[in-house]
Amino acid sequence: MSRKKYMLGNWKMNHGLEEIDNFLSDLDSPSSFNCFWGIAPQAIHILRMIKAKKRSPNLKVGSQNCSENDFGAFTGELAVQTLVEAGVDFTLAGHSERRSLYSESDELINAKVIKAQSENLLPVFCLGETLEERDSGKMENVLEGQLLSGLKNVDSKNIVIAYEPVWAIGTGKTATPEQADEAHAFIRKVITEKLDWDANKISILYGGSVKPANVVELLGKENIDGALVGGASLTGASFSALCKAASN
Ligand code: 13P
Numbered sequence: 278m279s280r281k282k283y284m285l286g287n288w289k290m291n292h293g294l295e296e297i298d299n300f301l302s303d304l305d306s307p308s309s310f311n312c313f314w315g316i317a318p319q320a321i322h323i324l325r326m327i328k329a330k331k332r333s334p335n336l337k338v339g340s341q342n343c344s345e346n347d348f349g350a351f352t353g354e355l356a357v358q359t360l361v362e363a364g365v366d367f368t369l370a371g372h373s374e375r376r377s378l379y380s381e382s383d384e385l386i387n388a389k390v391i392k393a394q395s396e397n398l399l400p401v402f403c404l405g406e407t408l409e410e411r412d413s414g415k416m417e418n419v420l421e422g423q424l425l426s427g428l429k430n431v432d433s434k435n436i437v438i439a440y441e442p443v444w445a446i447g448t449g450k451t452a453t454p455e456q457a458d459e460a461h462a463f464i465r466k467v468i469t470e471k472l473d474w475d476a477n478k479i480s481i482l483y484g485g486s487v488k489p490a491n492v493v494e495l496l497g498k499e500n501i502d503g504a505l506v507g508g509a510s511l512t513g514a515s516f517s518a519l520c521k522a523a524s525n
Contacts, residue, residue, distance in 0.1 A: 280480050282312040282496070283437060283503030284523040285401065286510025287341060287369060287484075290319060296511075297325055303513025307333045310517075311524035312503065316510065317341045317369055320355055327364045337366040339401070342375060345388035357396045367399040369505075371427055373443045383426030390431050401437045401505065402427055403484070404464075408444035417463055424467050433474040438481045439505040440464060445485025447507060454494045454501070457483045461500035489518035496522055 292300070297318065307314075315337025318326050326338045344354035360368065369375075370393065371386035386402070393400040404423040406416045420440075428436075440460050445452050452460070461483070465476035483495055484505035495501055503523055510516045 280478070280502045282523040283480055283482050283505075284310075284312055284314045284516075284520045285337075285339065285367070285439075285482065285503070285505045286316040286516055287339075287372070287505055287507050288316060288318045288511065289341070289374070289507060291511060292318060292322065294322070294325065297322060300511070300513045300516070301329050301332070303517075304333065305514060305517035305521075307336065307517070307520070309524070310335060310520040312520060313337060314520045314523070315339055315366060316516075317367075323360075323363060323365060330364070338364065339367040339369065340365050341369050341372065343368045343370070343389055343393055343398070345385060345392045357392050357398055361396050361398050365398065367401055367437070368393050369403060369439075370400045371403045371423070373403065373405055373441055373446060377443070383423060386427045387429050387431070390427065390436070394432050394435055397435070399435055399437060401439050401482070402431075403439045403441050403505070405441040405443050405446075405485075411442070411444065416460070420460065420464060421467050421471070424464065425471060428468070428472060433468075433472070433479065436479070438464060438468075438479060439484050440481060441484035441505060447486070449486050451486040451488075451491050451495075452483070454491075454498050457495060458498035458500050461498075465500060487519070489515055489522070492519050492522045 317339030390400040406419040468474040469476040480502040482503040487504040488509040
């Protein structure tokens with residue numbers, strides 16, 4: 278079964294206006310990218326990226342985070358309604374840096390996913406195990422726990438899943454294509470058996486040190502439908518190479 282391919286860049290807390298301009302002018306033939314491709318910049322630059330849709334109408338713009346609440350007294354938060362009104366296409370939820378550095382719980386992430394879906398904003402639900410969890414044989418338990426709590430009462434129709442093993446993020450250590458494919462197959466099994474979802478219809482992206490040199494092999498695996506990329510999404514040239522690989 279062929280699912281849509283995705284290439285998403287998570288810029289994390291990087292890039293000012295000058296770097297963004299350089300990124301946009303260095304994109305190589307973006308009109309030829311034949312996949313769902315987009316960037317989640319720092320929140321303050323979301324509107325700048327949306328402006329870039331004028332030249333690259335297929336560019337999707339994401340938020341790295343969103344609030345689980347409606348409008349109100351939540352200093353520093355980003356309302357889903359505001360993101361949608363601005364023209365944002367997707368939001369990350371449950372990135373491992375939010376889980377570990379900002380103590381986001383499975384329950385909070387679940388509430389964010391549900392809130393995003395309620396406003397038709399595509400949630401990209403992230404999960405992954407630490408090295409210690411993998412080495413001690415707990416990977417499957419951890420992933421299953423994150424899936425069952427994070428996707429409770431979630432609609433399977435408007436969601437993308439991103440498997441990002443924590444030990445592969447920003448470390449240069451990529452999961453082998455076999456390791457990633459195996460984890461994705463396990464995720465498909467859990468969402469089929471425990472959530473009763475049609476896993477064949479769910480796109481699962483891999484994240485963790487993806488770069489032009491390893492992307493083709495990763496995307497060649499049956500269960501890998503795209504990538505969520507940090508470092509290698511920061512320059513237009515490198516991100517273009519990734520988008521082209523996802524377009525073949
Ligand atoms: P790197 O591609 O820099 O390893 O980051 C992965 C990531 O965290 C994307 O969300």
